[in-house]
Amino acid sequence: MDKVKKQWGNIKVNINKINWSKFKPSKGGTGVQRNHKSVRWPITILLTIVMLVPVLTALFFSYIQTTKIMTERVEAQEEQITSNIVSTINNATAAAESTVEKLAMDSILNQVSAGISGAESQLSSRLQYISSGNRYISDAYYIPIGEDQDIVTTNTLSNADDLSEQLPWLESASTSNGIQWSKPYTLNGSTRIAVSRPLFGGQAVIGVLAVDLDFETIKKDVAEAKIANTGSIQIFTDEGIVLASPDTSLIGENHNEKPYFQTISNQESDSDSGIIYDDQVNGEKFGLYYEKVPSIGLTVFGMVNENEMSEETSAIIKTFITIILITVILAAVISYFAAGIITSIANAMMKIFGEVRQGNLTNRLKYKELVNFKNPFVMIKKKRSKDSHQANSSKNDLDPKGNEIHQIAIAFNETMDTFENTITTIQGNSQHVSEMAATLTELSDQTSSATSEVAQTITGVAEATSTQTEDTEETANQMKDLSQALNEINEAVGTMGGHADNTMILNGNNIFATQDVDQNWKETLGTMDQLKDQIKEVDGDIQNIEGIVNAITNIAKKTNLLALNASIEAARAGEAGRGFAVVAEEIRTLAEQSAQSSKDIQNIIHTVQNKSTDMVNHLEETNEDSKVQTEKISEALSASESVASSLEQLVASMIIVIQSSSVINERKDQVVSQLENIAASAEENSAGTEEVSANAEEILATMEDFTSQIKNLEDVAITLKHSAEQFEINQKQENNFDSNDEDNLSAEYV
Structure with missing residues (x-):
């Protein structure tokens, strides 16, 4: 960004150093005094516009395409990082469910239920191993149903007599028929989600086995996840409560009434992921990628702010302005020189036509008269060929193999030769009409x-x-x-x-x-x-x-x-x-x-x-x-x-x-x-x-x-x-015509 600003400053300094007075039109011109309007400036303006329009069009479409690509890239990054977080959550939930299922099949639980000595100590060791072996599992519980057994857990419960308040999932877990996930709850200052299953002894439930999914670890992952420059990951419950966000002030807020949350809640599609647009979040400039975790009732959003591409857009606009200014200057200079050459040719043509109007048919066009426009390019060219023009000023400087200007002058001179011959013929043949x-x-x-x-x-x-x-x-x-x-x-x-x-x-x-x-x-x-x-x-x-x-x-x-x-x-x-x-x-x-x-x-x-x-x-x-x-x-x-x-x-x-x-x-x-x-x-x-x-x-x-x-x-x-006889012609051509015999003249007339 600083490099672009430095280049922009250098360009403005170089533009200010240009001596624009050198580009003013010369008053001498071709030596023809004009009392009419000139087409120089209209041609200059028209050519400048013609050269500028394609550049502006190309820049406009380039800006649109660049912005589109950058937007797609940001949305792709949203999807990738959001999917990574969802994948992490799914892996953690799968690991928690697998842990509960494996622990439920362990024979140590039967020994604890049978009251075998030392069984509770072994179970406690295994629960400690489970909670310390996976960073996403905070605590594990074995809660027996009955008054003659103790609770085995890796956590310290403040009041064992009031478990339903500390463990809000316990009642529903004891009446369920299999694996069950609880809603997010807070225990000992940390947010958790518990996965539990009942243990059966015959037809009766003899206990509940549970594992806490540590949501504080997931919050750290969310805080470390960066999307582009201004984006972030946010996790919501199905009720719209913010569970995780880099902005800790948002955690606990209810976004159920927000338009983007209402949009995914009202969707009838079976898809658990997609992109939606919301005017309040970023003015619908970027999509909001969401992906649901239906197993635990969570929705993960990846979103960026409205000013995500402000720096990139500013740099692109400054670059485009620089290109436009350079194009305008080059187009104006080129158009001015081209218009000068056109007006120089027009003035030379008007001069020679004025002489023809006066009856003088002896003058012919020369290249130096057609290109008599005082601009740096022509002046340098004239300076290089000054000696050759002075050495033989009467010699025609037109090249039959030259450019279009040479061809115009040659064609005009040949036309004048033909016209002069016609007048000579008329003068000679008029005496024979009688x-x-x-x-x-x-x-x-x-x-x-x-x-x-x-x-x-x-x-x-x-x-x-x-x-x-x-x-x-x-x-x-x-x-x-x-x-x-x-x-x-x-x-x-x-x-x-x-x-x-x-x-x-x-x-x-x-x-x-x-x-x-x-x-x-x-x-x-x-x-x-x-x-x-x-x-x-x-x-x-x-x-x-x-x-x-x-x-x-x-x-x-x-x-x-x-x-x-x-x-x-x-x-x-x-x-x-x-x-x-x-x-x-x-x-x-x-x-x-x-x-x-x-x-x-x-x-x-x-x-x-x-x-x-x-x-x-x-x-x-x-x-x-x-x-x-x-x-x-x-x-x-x-x-x-x-x-x-x-x-x-x-x-x-x-x-x-x-x-x-x-x-x-x-x-x-x-x-x-x-x-x-x-x-x-x-x-x-x-x-x-x-x-x-x-x-x-x-x-x-x-x-x-x-x-x-x-x-x-x-x-x-x-x-x-x-x-x-009013037309002035070369005496040599007139003498040549008089030397012809009468028969040739009669034949030409016929």
């Missing part, structure tokens, strides 16, 4: 002669008109033959319509039959699915039976163990326990038979399960084949429907053909009548040829007007020549 006018006069005379030839052509048109009349009569006869052919077509189409109707009826019957097959097949598929579901239910019932058989097997094992213990005890009893030993042996034999029967049942169940699995697989294969059959039936239905649609279209087309034939018959008479009209029109065309002859005379008069317009063209040519 000669062309004389040629046009001759063409007008030729046009008059051609007009007389047109009159002769009109006579030929009249002869062709009579031939047209004869062809019209022949066409009328052919129309009658066409009418007869159309009648035959109508009869054939009617026959086709009858066949199409029969085909549509048969196809409709086929569609109905296929639909019935499809419906029956779907019902069969439904029946197969029901059969498969029923087989799966039977398989589930078999699995339940298997669970029952496993329970019977466990009972048989325990019965066998009990019979073994009974045999041992009978052996100790000597002659008095011989009958009991026979009973124990019979019980062991029955237990072995029960275990063997359970194994046989399990083998049968496995066989039934395998067969039911094969049947389900076979039904699934049949179901897959059925799907293919269903698709084929659907394709057949679609094909039949397509055939019906095509037949309907065919019938519609035949109806259209019949209607069209009727229309043709109706129009036949009209066509014959029109052909007769055409013949009459041909006669009228003959009369029209006389009118065309009269129009030819009018054309001759028009040609005289055309001749007068040619004279006006000569005047326009003179005006064009004067206009072209």
Whole structure:
């Protein structure tokens, strides 16, 4: 963190050392006085924004992704450390339960119950060994039920006559049927949770055996567990009481009404762990991982504060601000230089266009005029090439293989060369336009002669008109033959319509039959699915039976163990326990038979399960084949429907053909009548040829007007020549043009 602050301070010092006055635009520029707005600053701002937007976008998404990763890492650490604490508690409870069970099977308890001398001392030693051998076990108890025996314990009870107050679990433990965990209680200033079980003598409870789980040790583990920078572990009872927390002021508080505790209390899920979010704890910035210990009624929470990542977030933001400032500075400098080059090129272009507007076509662009922007880069470049420019200032500095600026200048200069050549050509050719006018006069005379030839052509048109009349009569006869052919077509189409109707009826019957097959097949598929579901239910019932058989097997094992213990005890009893030993042996034999029967049942169940699995697989294969059959039936239905649609279209087309034939018959008479009209029109065309002859005379008069317009063209040519002479061109090009012969000029004009 200190290193980042130091780097940030160095960057601010270096920024303050920059001489920003060097970046101000030069007033000299290209030497062109501007009375208009410049695009330099808009371009600079636009390019800066364009370069800055991707950087800001990348930083924004990087910030989001970094924050997400850090949050996930903190939540993963919550889960890991919380799970470690829960694992420690589970191991401690398992060890306590195992200790109680093993101690309950110890024969020393029978000796204590029988009042054998020294038995209580041995039991006390074993209890001391238990409490000192496990750091999570504080004390162990053997509390007999009766007034003639003493309590054996590793703890010092203040008032043995009032055990129910010091040991609140004693009453419920003496009436239970097995292992039982108590609620947390306090004894001798320390928090404990007791695991106990009753000891039976026949049908009566003769004592209670218990072990205290030392919760003070667990509190130390919780205090030592660190989550990230601000996180901690807290342990609650099912009632919301804080049992352990690094903040000792919270121990004993009731958090049952807190939102996060209400959330896990109201959850209907069977899961004993998960992540929840609470606005009061950390503003829902981080999840609260919880894991329950249902065996002893505890819930362990791992949580961090709202400002867990404040230092990391501050460092990231400062780093991003540094990057943004550096990007803005670089983008502004680069954009300013780029805009300067653009405005320099624009000013040079405006200068040369101004000279062209004044009629000067001799000037050309040069690279040093285009890039005339006073910035450090260009000034250094100019300084390096100063000697070469001064040595040959008249030489063109454009490189045909140079960059885009060179290419722009070369293309512009070539355009100006072409424009100058065009003006030179106009100046040279304007004097020949008058000669062309004389040629046009001759063409007008030729046009008059051609007009007389047109009159002769009109006579030929009249002869062709009579031939047209004869062809019209022949066409009328052919129309009658066409009418007869159309009648035959109508009869054939009617026959086709009858066949199409029969085909549509048969196809409709086929569609109905296929639909019935499809419906029956779907019902069969439904029946197969029901059969498969029923087989799966039977398989589930078999699995339940298997669970029952496993329970019977466990009972048989325990019965066998009990019979073994009974045999041992009978052996100790000597002659008095011989009958009991026979009973124990019979019980062991029955237990072995029960275990063997359970194994046989399990083998049968496995066989039934395998067969039911094969049947389900076979039904699934049949179901897959059925799907293919269903698709084929659907394709057949679609094909039949397509055939019906095509037949309907065919019938519609035949109806259209019949209607069209009727229309043709109706129009036949009209066509014959029109052909007769055409013949009459041909006669009228003959009369029209006389009118065309009269129009030819009018054309001759028009040609005289055309001749007068040619004279006006000569005047326009003179005006064009004067206009072209206003442009200033290279004298060398003008002399080259004058040296060309007249034939070349005429050819160029054409």
